[in-house]
Amino acid sequence: MITTTGVSHAFHGNPVLRDVSVAVRPGQILAVLGSNGAGKTTLLRALAGEIRPQAGRITLEGRCLSQWPGRELALRRAVLSQNIEVTFPFPVWDIVLMGRYAHNRGHESERDYTVAELALKHADAYRFIDRRYDTLSGGEKQRVQLARVLAQIWDGAGTAAARYLFLDEPTSSLDIEHQYRLMTFIRRFADEQVGVFCVLHDINLAAAFADRLLFMKDGEVLAQGPVDEVLSGEVIEGTYGLGAEIHRASGRPFVVPVCKEA
Amino acid sequence: MNMSLAIGKRNTFLGFFFFLGLLATVLIAVGTGPMRVAPAEVTGILLQKIGVSFSQFTAAQEAVVWNIRLPRVITGILVGMSLAVSGAALQGIFRNPLVDPGLIGISSGAALAVAAVVVLGEPLIALLPGAVRLYGLTLVGFGGGVAATRLVLYIADYSGRVRVANLLLAGIAVQAVTFAGIGLLQYLSSDQQLRMITFWMLGSLGGSLWTSAAAAGTIIVAATVGLLSVSRELNLLALGEREAAQLGVDIEKLKRKVVLLVTLSVGAAVSVSGIIGFVGLVVPHLARMLFGADHRSLLPVSVFLGAILMVFSDMVARTVVAPAELPIGVITSLIGGPFFIFLIMANRRLT
Numbered sequence: 153m154i155t156t157t158g159v160s161h162a163f164h165g166n167p168v169l170r171d172v173s174v175a176v177r178p179g180q181i182l183a184v185l186g187s188n189g190a191g192k193t194t195l196l197r198a199l200a201g202e203i204r205p206q207a208g209r210i211t212l213e214g215r216c217l218s219q220w221p222g223r224e225l226a227l228r229r230a231v232l233s234q235n236i237e238v239t240f241p242f243p244v245w246d247i248v249l250m251g252r253y254a255h256n257r258g259h260e261s262e263r264d265y266t267v268a269e270l271a272l273k274h275a276d277a278y279r280f281i282d283r284r285y286d287t288l289s290g291g292e293k294q295r296v297q298l299a300r301v302l303a304q305i306w307d308g309a310g311t312a313a314a315r316y317l318f319l320d321e322p323t324s325s326l327d328i329e330h331q332y333r334l335m336t337f338i339r340r341f342a343d344e345q346v347g348v349f350c351v352l353h354d355i356n357l358a359a360a361f362a363d364r365l366l367f368m369k370d371g372e373v374l375a376q377g378p379v380d381e382v383l384s385g386e387v388i389e390g391t392y393g394l395g396a397e398i399h400r401a402s403g404r405p406f407v408v409p410v411c412k413e414a
Numbered sequence: 415m416n417m418s419l420a421i422g423k424r425n426t427f428l429g430f431f432f433f434l435g436l437l438a439t440v441l442i443a444v445g446t447g448p449m450r451v452a453p454a455e456v457t458g459i460l461l462q463k464i465g466v467s468f469s470q471f472t473a474a475q476e477a478v479v480w481n482i483r484l485p486r487v488i489t490g491i492l493v494g495m496s497l498a499v500s501g502a503a504l505q506g507i508f509r510n511p512l513v514d515p516g517l518i519g520i521s522s523g524a525a526l527a528v529a530a531v532v533v534l535g536e537p538l539i540a541l542l543p544g545a546v547r548l549y550g551l552t553l554v555g556f557g558g559g560v561a562a563t564r565l566v567l568y569i570a571d572y573s574g575r576v577r578v579a580n581l582l583l584a585g586i587a588v589q590a591v592t593f594a595g596i597g598l599l600q601y602l603s604s605d606q607q608l609r610m611i612t613f614w615m616l617g618s619l620g621g622s623l624w625t626s627a628a629a630a631g632t633i634i635v636a637a638t639v640g641l642l643s644v645s646r647e648l649n650l651l652a653l654g655e656r657e658a659a660q661l662g663v664d665i666e667k668l669k670r671k672v673v674l675l676v677t678l679s680v681g682a683a684v685s686v687s688g689i690i691g692f693v694g695l696v697v698p699h700l701a702r703m704l705f706g707a708d709h710r711s712l713l714p715v716s717v718f719l720g721a722i723l724m725v726f727s728d729m730v731a732r733t734v735v736a737p738a739e740l741p742i743g744v745i746t747s748l749i750g751g752p753f754f755i756f757l758i759m760a761n762r763r764l765t
Contacts, residue, residue: 194576200660202656202659202660208600222423222659222662222663222664223662225660225662226660226661227662229660230660231657231660233654233656233657236652236654236657238655239509239510239511239651239652240506240511240702240707241650241702241706241707242649242652242707242708243706246649246708248654250649250650250653250661251661253646253650253661253662253663254661254662258645258647258649258710259645300653304661381597391579
């Protein structure tokens, strides 16, 4: 489990996280929602060990995150950021294999090739295997990067070690079909005892696939909990300043936002 | 399907191909000059040094090949590989295909130091004992290059988490100041000093000796081996510093290592050859266009292409206006430039 207790952080004196306490649990999807600039990405980067918060504590399996060696961390958690630009014209296949670095230090084995192929298939990017990364469209690039990230934690540090996946708006450049395919796969991946932390903008996508929701506003946690308990018109209004109707006819809650001025 | 084997075979083949190419270039270059020596005779002279009798040659041929041309060609190989592999590694570490070793101040710092000593400090060099005097300018150039790079890194605050953009800006600023200093020194210099500075700034392998080649070679070969050993990490860096760190690369350590190795290597190269432009920037591009961006092949290919281009350019530089010599920097740009333009245009049509 990855937990934060009372985490606060500021960039150049502007607070971006205030007293945030959350937990990412193996086997669960935690979807993070909030307006632009609410601190979602900063929280992701802090949980992934990329920035050290100025106050508060982050632990992975009970041990302070900053004490984990980079390679050990890389075997346990993978991060998919937004808009990854690759400097030089690498082939897709090489990009996916880069995900295996923590396992092989760049000396690839048959296992790495097998995993890279599986990851490409599951990210629905296998048909780009012979393409050059820089010739792909935005959504195709996103799927290739997803494959790289999956390859990284396809098999963990050991059978007992939990794995974690951090996704920053993974559906942002995907069409509807691929959004649902992706989330369905992420759901299955989480069910194999992977803890998923996923920043999303689509409340309904989050409600349909996540176990827990986390609403953020101005760097603070506004509400968090299991989907059915936490989702309310009040929380949506607090987070986005929008009214909302919540329909529960289909089993899963379905949110229809209403702009109040209209 | 076995991609690893296929790639491994291709790389072995490429390595063999480039090695033969370099060997042929060396044999031709060593034999070319006022006294022609056929490749077979050159081979004979070289093999005789390791006790193998291969072909007949005269003592004069042996003297020219062994004492004059070979040290020069070896220096050319070293300088070419140093500049090219350093350029490739810097482009990788800064994730910017426009970076060349000159940009972090090495070459201009070396040139300023040499120009200062030539114009203002020649009496000082004359005071040195003979053996040191011979290497005086070389040492000054090496020191100047390393010092200017340290200054660039200090300005960009390289000890902390350096921003690449800051580093490039600092490099450009330091380069501007050093070139201004060189300009001022040129203004103050006598005709003969001016000639010396100019020649140094455009590069020349004319002063090559076995001893200087050995000294620079030790540093360059060691640094090149070091750079080749981080090619996998340089690949990951293409994804971004953040992504590479998430994959388990110690980014700050990698940056410090690469910059240190490049500084030493190019400092050594510049100190024996003067400033030779173009190679550090363009050879990596050439290698990338021909064989792809993977640093595991890019760095070795750059080593060979840099060496071949340099030896060939030097051969042209010392023969076209014989008995005079052209600065080698003019030739590297003259040969490489149009070829590069051709590649850019060919690539443009493809994509």
